[in-house]
Amino acid sequence: MIAAADLATYLVADAASIHGRSVAELAAAAVEGGATVVQVRGKDLSAAELLEAVADCARRIAGRATLLVNDRVDVYLAARADGLPVDGVHVGQSDLPAERVRRLVGPDAVVGLSASRASELAALRRLPAGTVDYLGVGAIRATPTKKDHPDPLGWDGFAAFVALAAEFPCVAIGGVGPGDAAAARAAGAAGLAVVRAVCASPDPRAAAAALRREWEDAAPVAPAEGRVRS
Amino acid sequence: MIAAADLATYLVADAASIHGRSVAELAAAAVEGGATVVQVRGKDLSAAELLEAVADCARRIAGRATLLVNDRVDVYLAARADGLPVDGVHVGQSDLPAERVRRLVGPDAVVGLSASRASELAALRRLPAGTVDYLGVGAIRATPTKKDHPDPLGWDGFAAFVALAAEFPCVAIGGVGPGDAAAARAAGAAGLAVVRAVCASPDPRAAAAALRREWEDAAPVAPAEGRVRS
Structure with missing residues (x-):
């Protein structure tokens, strides 16, 4: 499980997007x-x-943030079995199916799922409650990081998806970064997930700090306003 | 665990090498x-x-042969959790470390490991007995299937490795196929693992049958002869 508040500033530390330093x-x-x-x-x-x-x-993180592994449930399980503070996994629609993932990681691990289509949401709703903790929803804009994404949603498309997916915290991902927090919160986002905005920054600490500050400063949207079904 | 006799005719069903039919x-x-x-x-x-x-x-196989998953321990675990007859995993030197794999799959699953260097054998010997059930040793000859393999061992190199690795059944892999059973058994192989010899055959049933027959017909080497340390 993960509290929605913890999703605010979400870094995808993508090894292919990091140059000149280690992922850690x-x-x-x-x-x-x-x-x-x-x-x-x-x-x-x-x-x-x-x-x-x-x-x-x-x-390095030592529990100060939620640490997730993309796709490889076995790598997460191996790290956990080593006693390391690692919290869960994030899977996409072509990775292991979410219900299989939940069964392998148990009830306490965090499981996130990428979803952007109503059909994906419908499939998710056929699974037991608690299978997935949050959704990564995007791409908001076209991005070079993931070339296989469907057409960008934009903030309107994101808001429409969030309205449908009311029971899941939704993190906005794909081409987002500085300057997006207000629009993201207005659209009902539980957080902003970035790749390049931090991975490609010469000062990732400052880049993350600016994103977090911007998020805190943007007015949260009352649930009734942000989550109303369209 | 796997009996050495069961390793005789070993198919690597490589999705990238199969055309015009399904892996299954x-x-x-x-x-x-x-x-x-x-x-x-x-x-x-x-x-x-x-x-x-x-x-x-x-x-499709329904327990009539040993079924292993390459690399993805999580996929094996998910299939097993579904109650399917799947027996274990095969990992390479850059996959999850063997001791982590054994911990994840438990004592009864089959764990195979690719190894071809004395240093890899030395590392393996530092792990608890029973961590790995067999070794895939090669490449015997250069092969287009795996472009990143080290220099081919040839049968002499294979025999030398087998002599060092006496406690592990060793399956010969890499550029082997019809006509190799006698040399393989003379070099101490517990089996012959093929990709193209079956995957690229217009009649995979007949190709496998010929390999199995050839294996049975080749004289087994007495352990003292095939396994003496050089």
């Missing part, structure tokens, strides 16, 4: 700055390399 | 022909696709 260095700097979630993604890493990156992150 | 069709045909092990490999498949291929294989 980047993640630690972002958490120093105020990132509340770090998801370690390494689609091009071997499982051994990903486990090492996750273990390094866990040691 | 190919695997089922090979097992009809006499394959004793099927390892499902899908480095380019998503976890959802790999799980579907493994589940299809499990249903």
Whole structure:
């Protein structure tokens, strides 16, 4: 489980987007700055390399932020079995199905799922309550980080999805960064998930701190306003 | 655990090497022909696709051969949790470390490991007995299937490795196929693992049957002869 408040400033620490430093260095700097979630993604890493990156992150972050592993449930389980402070996994629609993931990680781990279509939400609603803790919803805008994403939602499309997905905290992802917090909160987002805005920054600590400050400063939207079905 | 005898005719059902049929069709045909092990490999498949291929294989093979999953321990665990007849995993040196894999899959699952260097064997010997059930040793010859393999061992190199690795059944892999059984058994192999010899065959059932027959016909080497330390 994860409290919605903890999703506010969500870093996808994507190994392919980080140059000149390690994933763990980047993640630690972002958490120093105020990132509340770090998801370690390494689609091009071997499982051994990903486990090492996750273990390094866990040691550096030491529970000060929620630490998630992208896709590789086995890497999460291996890190957890090593006694490391790692909190869960984030999976996409082509990764292991969410109900299988929940069964493997148990009830206490965080499970996040990427979703942006009504059909995906309908499939999710056929699963037991508690299968998924939050949704990553996007892309808001086109982004070079993920070339296979569907058409961008924009904030209107995001708000419409959030209204449908009322029982799930929704994190906005895809081409978002500085300057987006107010629009994200107005659209009902539980958080803003960034890749390049932190991974490509020369000062990831400051970049994360600015995102967190902007998020705190933006007026939260009352649930009745942000979550009304359209 | 796996009996050494069961390793004789080992198919790596590599999704990237199969054209015009499904992994499960190919695997089922090979097992009809006499394959004793099927390892499902899908480095380019998503976890959802790999799980579907493994589940299809499990249903088609139905316990008539040992069914292993390459690399993705989570996919194996998910298939097992679904009650499917799947037996274990095969990992390489850059996948999850063998001791982590054993901890995740438990004592009864089969765990295979790729190894071809004395240093890898030394590392393996520092782990508890029973961590790994067998070794996949190669490449015997250069092969287009795996472009990142080290220099080919040849049968002499294989025999030297087998002599060092006396406590592990060793399956010969990499560029091997019809005509190799006698040399493989003379070098101390517990089995012959093939990709293209079955995956690229127009008749995978017949290809597997020929390999199995050739294996049975080749004279086994007495342990004292094949396993003496050099």
